[in-house]
Amino acid sequence: MFKKLLLELPAVLLTILFTYASISKLLQYKTFRFQLDQSPFTTGYSGIIAWSIPAIELINTALLMFPATRLKGFYLSYGLMFLFTVYIYAILHYSYFIPCSCGGILSKMNWEQHLVFNIIFTLIALTGIFTFRFKTKV
Amino acid sequence: MTTRISIVILTTIVVLAFMFVIVRTSRQAYEKKHGFNRLFHQEDKLRLIKKIPTQHPLYFAGSDSSNIYFHTDDPHIVVYTDTAFSTIRTISLAIDSTVNRNLTNAFSTSIRYPDAFIFAYNIAAILAYNLQTGEHIVIPTPSNYSNAVQISDSTFILKYFTGNSTDQSFCKLNIYTKQLIRTDLLTEDLSSSGTLLYNEQNASCYYVHHYNNHIAIFDTAFRSIRSSHSIDTFTQSQIRYLSKNKTGSSDILYKPSGSRMLINYLSDLHEGRLYINSLIKADNETLLTDQSETVIDVYSTNMDKYLESFYIPVPSKQHLKSFCIFNRKILATYTNHLALYEFPGLSK
Numbered sequence: 070m071f072k073k074l075l076l077e078l079p080a081v082l083l084t085i086l087f088t089y090a091s092i093s094k095l096l097q098y099k100t101f102r103f104q105l106d107q108s109p110f111t112t113g114y115s116g117i118i119a120w121s122i123p124a125i126e127l128i129n130t131a132l133l134m135f136p137a138t139r140l141k142g143f144y145l146s147y148g149l150m151f152l153f154t155v156y157i158y159a160i161l162h163y164s165y166f167i168p169c170s171c172g173g174i175l176s177k178m179n180w181e182q183h184l185v186f187n188i189i190f191t192l193i194a195l196t197g198i199f200t201f202r203f204k205t206k207v
Numbered sequence: 208m209t210t211r212i213s214i215v216i217l218t219t220i221v222v223l224a225f226m227f228v229i230v231r232t233s234r235q236a237y238e239k240k241h242g243f244n245r246l247f248h249q250e251d252k253l254r255l256i257k258k259i260p261t262q263h264p265l266y267f268a269g270s271d272s273s274n275i276y277f278h279t280d281d282p283h284i285v286v287y288t289d290t291a292f293s294t295i296r297t298i299s300l301a302i303d304s305t306v307n308r309n310l311t312n313a314f315s316t317s318i319r320y321p322d323a324f325i326f327a328y329n330i331a332a333i334l335a336y337n338l339q340t341g342e343h344i345v346i347p348t349p350s351n352y353s354n355a356v357q358i359s360d361s362t363f364i365l366k367y368f369t370g371n372s373t374d375q376s377f378c379k380l381n382i383y384t385k386q387l388i389r390t391d392l393l394t395e396d397l398s399s400s401g402t403l404l405y406n407e408q409n410a411s412c413y414y415v416h417h418y419n420n421h422i423a424i425f426d427t428a429f430r431s432i433r434s435s436h437s438i439d440t441f442t443q444s445q446i447r448y449l450s451k452n453k454t455g456s457s458d459i460l461y462k463p464s465g466s467r468m469l470i471n472y473l474s475d476l477h478e479g480r481l482y483i484n485s486l487i488k489a490d491n492e493t494l495l496t497d498q499s500e501t502v503i504d505v506y507s508t509n510m511d512k513y514l515e516s517f518y519i520p521v522p523s524k525q526h527l528k529s530f531c532i533f534n535r536k537i538l539a540t541y542t543n544h545l546a547l548y549e550f551p552g553l554s555k
Contacts (some may be wrong), residue, residue: 103312109233140211149216155226161524163230181524198211 079197083146086190091126094119109164110156125149140201147152147194154187236468237488242440244504245489245516252500253520253537253548257292265540267529269318275531275538277545278316282307282325285316285338290534292547300336301343307546316358317502324363326355333363335382346382349389354403358427364412366403374398377412377429390429395421402474404481406508413508415474415483422481422510435510439487441470477532480514481506484527489516500528519548 094101098119105115129149132142161180265277265286277286285298300323302310313328318338325334333346333355353375354366361383369376375397379388399412404413411432414423420436436442473484483504492502500518507514521527525541532538537548 099311110229144214144218147215148222152220152222152226155222159226159230163234195215198215199208 076200076202079143079193079200080133080139082193083142083190083197086132087126087133087146088132088148091123091130094123094126108160110159140198143194143197143201147191147198150187150191150194154191155185157184157187211457230501232258240490241487243438243489244491245438245504246513247517248515249517249551253550254525255520255546256261256536256549257547258544259285259288259292259295259546261295261540261543262543264528264542265539266315267531267540267546268316268323268394269320270531270533271320274318274320276318276323277529277540278318282310282314282316285318285323289525292545298338301341302334306330308336315355317355319357319360322360324355324357326352326354333380333382346380348380349378349387353400354414356403356405356447358405358410358412362427364405366397366414368399375427379427388429392429393423393425393431395423395434400414402471404474404476406476408479409508413458413476413481415471415481417469417471420470424510433510437471437485437504437506438450438513439470439485439489441468441487473527473530475531476508479508480532481508481510482530482532486529520546 073203101123102115105118107113108115112119125145126149129142130144132138132145134142157180161184208327213409239370254360257330263279263281263284263364265279267287268276268278270290272290276287277288283302285300286295287298288295302325306327309330310325310327315326315328317324317326321337321339323336323338327334329351331348332477334343334344348365348367350368350370351421352365352367355363357363358379361381363380363382364372365378365380366375367378368374375392377390377397379390380386395414399416399418401414401416404415405411406413411424411426414425415437417420418441420439420441422435422437424432424435426432469486471483471485475482481552485502485504489502499521501521502516502518504516505511505514519527519530519537519539522541525543528540528542530537530539532550535550535552538549539546539548
């Protein structure tokens with residue numbers, strides 16, 4: 070029982086994260102769009118990104134919720150979390166100026182804390198990929 | 208398992224390639240040759256006198272003979288230190304939580320002790336605090352605004368939103384008499400952001416554009432003294448705006464559209480010199496790309512002459528947040544510390 074719960078944990082954590090992240094971005098759409106406008110990497114594409122990121126996060130939440138699509142959800146989670154991690158690393162190391170942070174609870178973190186947070190969730194997504202087991206038909 | 212490893216590796220490669228393209232594209236505009244050179248007379252780097260770690264990024268907010276004041280990203284918190292930088296102290300301002308929410312990302316603080324003025328750009332007000340007594344008042348401004356500078360104990364010059372096709376203009380507000388003087392004397396396009404400075408020596412204001420190399424100089428009666436530019440070649444604004452009407456309102460809303468490029472970022476005035484932190488690499492420079500230093504261009508305040516340039520160090524993983532020059536020293540604030548450098552002055 071405990072082992073089963075442990076195996077479900079990556080999906081649960083990632084579902085909570087992406088549900089929260091997508092809804093907070095949509096609820097604070099203007100702030101999120103403003104922050105994307107401020108970013109040296111996304112300023113030219115902020116209109117598309119402001120909608121597509123929460124949309125992809127919601128799709129990912131749906132994929133993670135159902136066992137049949139969960140592995141795809143883990144792959145997408147890994148892709149997104151790794152992308153966000155590399156983005157923050159690039160902001161810290163290759164940007165001429167650092168824009169403000171994101172909204173919601175995550176806004177309490179600075180960029181370095183955010184980087185660590187993203188690395189942890191990238192590892193959780195990887196754990197999900199490599200521990201996920203399809204149910205076999207009896 | 209092999210399939211999963213392959214997909215993870217493929218995803219990793221795709222993400223890294225995507226981010227490489229994004230970062231490369233964003234830097235390309237800065238790294239190419241721009242057709243101008245800088246003069247560097249000082250061989251040696253600035254000598255670090257003192258470095259003090261800080262919990263939050265600090266932004267220079269004012270100084271007097273005994274203290275230097277800073278604001279943080281949190282409008283509640285004002286930080287100050289003595290001029291010897293022996294201790295850092297914090298003052299907490301009582302700000303209503305509703306007001307505080309509206310200040311996020313849109314305020315700056317100016318301190319002329321014992322008065323602290325919070326420029327609340329999006330709530331059309333200046334919040335004035337007496338740091339000795341704790342008393343505070345809210346001073347309404349004619350509309351939302353994007354820059355403000357104090358020119359006397361009672362008077363401020365604001366760059367405010369006009370609500371008409373001119374988008375933004377300057378006005379002068381006396382916070383005690385409430386006298387407001389608007390102007391249409393300055394016809395410069397003020398729709399993009401910049402830094403507004405006041406030079407007490409010649410009682411004139413300097414508006415340094417962020418996205419092009421224009422510098423407007425005008426007196427406190429809004430008479431244009433000179434329209435000048437920095438040494439780079441960016442005469443046209445490196446930002447495009449979409450303007451559209453807000454739903455249910457006649458206000459014109461300007462939103463950035465497409466990519467943009469910061470030209471002149473931070474600025475400071477000191478003893479007849481205008482110091483501008485430019486983000487544009489000159490053709491005789493290679494150092495900007497590794498971000499270990501950032502360049503400061505120095506001009507005479509009547510803008511008839513570019514004098515020379517020097518570098519302020521930018522330590523690894525840090526960004527320059529603000530700088531000011533005083534008593535042959537340069538104070539620079541970074542992401543998590545502030546640093547005091549010896550400033551030998553200019554070569555001439």
